[in-house]
Amino acid sequence: MTNEELKEQILALEPSVTFDETGEWLNVQVEPAQWKELARGLRNSAMHFDYLFCLTCIDWKTHMTMVYHLSSTSHRHNIVVKAKVDRNQPEIETVCDIWRTAEFHEREVFELFGVVFLNHPDLRRLILTDDFEGFPLRKDFEDPINMIKL
């Protein structure tokens, strides 16, 4: 499907989204509150985005952005969905009941960025030790011992 068709269908699912077409793929900006609904729609509608191949977060110092890269194994089209979350109290609905790969990726983002995924079945640390403090991939993270500044 072309970007125009995708836009049309996504707007039909969720009218409040905004688009950005400067990158390689269509970027969809969505509010965290609407994300879960949109995700379900993207997975189950005719667009059939069944393959979540990348899930990550970016710390912009003022806010954080959750980034979801979606692909369809039948139509071979890709989109990027972004949801802005508050940096002080980052919260977003989990999508691991829609794409099960999200379970591990969300756990990773949870401990490296501190984003809390609501209704995640098993949200606990996967990589770091229990006594680890701070969120290492945030921009303001400082570790005087292990981080060597060149």
Added chain:
Amino acid sequence: MYTQTEVIKDTTASGSEGELVINMGPQHPATHGVLHLVITLNGETIKKIEPHLGYIHRSIEKMTESLTYRQFTYVTSRMDYLSAHINNLACAMTVEKAMQIEVPERAQVIRVLMNELTRIASHELWIGAMAMDLGAFTPFFYAFREREMITEIMEDSCGARLTMNYMVPGGVMYDIHPDFQKKVKAFVQQFKDKVTEYEDLVTNNVIFQSRTKGVGYLSKEDAISYGCSGPVARASGVSCDIRKIYPYEVYGKVEFDEVLDTAGDSFARYLVRVKEMNQSIRIIEQLIDNIPEGDFQAKTKAVLKPPKGEFYTRVETARGELGVYLVSEGGTTPYRIKYRSPGFSNLSALDHMARGSKIGDLMATMGTLDLVIPDIDR
């Protein structure tokens, strides 16, 4: 939300009635490194597997934020060390995409040749290690004999055996060694002669077949949902070869088949990998005599400064789809890099695949997932 300490403490006492909780790893012969699995058993039957990661987490994503665009490719050799070339290529391609660098044809062909050699080397090691997981020690050495030839080719041309750092933004670091073509042809011949050995020792062996057939089944829907890629997904019938779907470099110009199987069990994953080696040989044979003349590296500025924006590159490593997500703010260092590693997603399906099977089956399942722990932890 409960913390990790509680889980590990829990394993010293047995679980609920009739359950046995064992820690497999971080030091265990079959976890190939430092994977830690907390396995709940009922007798020999697996009820639940919880992976615990992070024993080799170096936070390469964070490290990369303070490295320049020339420096950050070499770190990725340490991620999936068995497909170091392909990781480096993904990074180089991301920078090239961002800066719109045109890579010379010769460099592209060399890159593809190196990639396919890496893929064969990785699968050779996997065949040996997987047979070893199932208790056959000898194929490991036979596989390493052929792999040794590839590492020697790499050593000649790239200067290192495992962490080559050969792909640089704009092309490759050096031109190929004068003996490269001769040695690759010798390797192709040797591989074709010796591939029957794996068939005799492993593929057709009745014990091996009974250990892998019907073990660790993964359906097509689950493979997609768990984000599996590479041979793991292709054995379940998911067409996901990035080389075919989104061809990069000269993959669009060479003939090869995407190996697909529909059985979805460990034996199918085994077969897919073995057939993939043959396809790689096919690609190498097409390209080895047709390396075009020309530059091996495009002219680039000393300091690379990609424009502001977001770039995503997908390549097919030996394990599956590697994604490099680059967020650039226009500086000399990346603002954020995310590596979407194939092993991480493949591992997430392990619990689903191994539930209800025996401990022995777990070895077959884990072996055919082809986990490389630094790739999972990054």
Added chain:
Amino acid sequence: MFLKEYIKDVYNGVTSLLKGMRKTGYYFFHTKEIITEQYPDNRDTLKLAERFRGEVVMLHDENNEHACTGCTACELACPNGTIKVITKFDMTPEGKKKKAVDTFIYHLELCTMCNLCVEACPTGAISMAQNFEHSVYDRNKLTKRLNKPGSKVREGVE
């Protein structure tokens, strides 16, 4: 029919096992196939690839001259802080100040042999050597000074 299947099963199983044994048996009796490299014994005949990256060295010619101008391009290119170049200012005969290398410090223990410094060097002063036997008892010995004492930059290298 069941019996036929059963016998076929046993037959196929046994033949597949025998095939494997034939292969391993072949290697047992053909000792010339052995590929073991007797490493410390074959040191004299050991041939490393010419591009093998073992350590960074600075090339000196017979006049004890090198090509390093002290531009610190290698230091900037290094991802691990392996190289530290301490520069000084020499007086040229014309009385002008000229930047030159005083001490070229190389931390072998930090080096990952990525070759980026060699690529970055504009004058070809440093290169990779094939020596790979780096083990020493004291890690201080791994911090090396690459420019030989008394050496100076070659004439004409800018």
Added chain:
Amino acid sequence: MFSLEGITKTIQDWLFSSFSPTVALLIECAIIILLAIALFALLGLVLVLMERKVAAHIQIRLGPNRVGPGGMFQTVADTVKLIMKEGLTPDMADKFLFNLAPFIVMIVAMLLLAPIAFAKNFQIWDINIGVLYVSAVSSLSVIGILMAGWASNNKYSLLGAMRSGAQIVSYELSAGLAILSVVVLTGSLQISDIIESQKDGWWLFKGHIPVIIAFVIFLIAVTAETNRAPFDLAEAESELTAGFHTEYSGMRFAFFFLAEYINIFIVCSIGATLFLGGWMPLHIGNWESFNHLMDYIPSSVWFMGKTFFLIFLIMWFRWTFPRLRVDQLLNLEWKYLLPISLFNILLVTLIAIMGWHF
């Protein structure tokens, strides 16, 4: 010509002439114990080295080649290392059983040496139920393994011991039936009688196809009984780290290790005795001159040659095949080996009754 028979006879005569019969018997016992222990140590060293060399050559490697010429003293060096190592006992282990287990395994292996005929008239105890004795005592070793697994307070050990229990108990059956087929043909349980009956040819050749089948089943069953690959589920390195002896270190580990190799030697010597004629030279029908020539080779050489050939076969299996899964292991026994050997024993009985064998 050198003959062990002469030596033993001289010693016995001298002992009985110089001491009272009781003292002479006690001294004889002491000599035998010493010899058995010496044989144990020697066999351990030789077999471990042999295994490593066989493995190396199969795997296109050289194997140990640093200590002594061709690595001959590698195992000696290993033994010294193991003796010097600290023998750890896990914190919550059952200390008594934990320390007892390796000795039980060793004692069982030692007991099995008794009825084996190493050469012509060179046998510790020619008991009239020799074969029965062997199969009865050899099944005791499972007790030691279970004890080790249970007492270690380690879940891997426990799983390994449980597997081993199921495995040894079930493979006893087909090993027993395979042995029985030779007993049926010979009509005696005594080892010396069985060897004597193979004077004009080994049972493997005399007994037609059923005995060959019995021999193959015997080999498979004893491989399983000695916990060797492809049936090394009790140890199963990639699954259970080291199975029942995970927690053992130092000399106690060495005992398990040694017992494994001694057990291999014993089952192979039993196999050689039953199917390949023990110390009996290769005799072919009425080729008188050939048979005479064969008699010149000492009987001990014949016995050792046959035994080591079988040991080599078992090692060859180990370095070729993948490991079976625990349910497949039991399937193989109950669905394949047991029915086949039951059917086979009927055939053997038929042959014995009709006198069809040579």
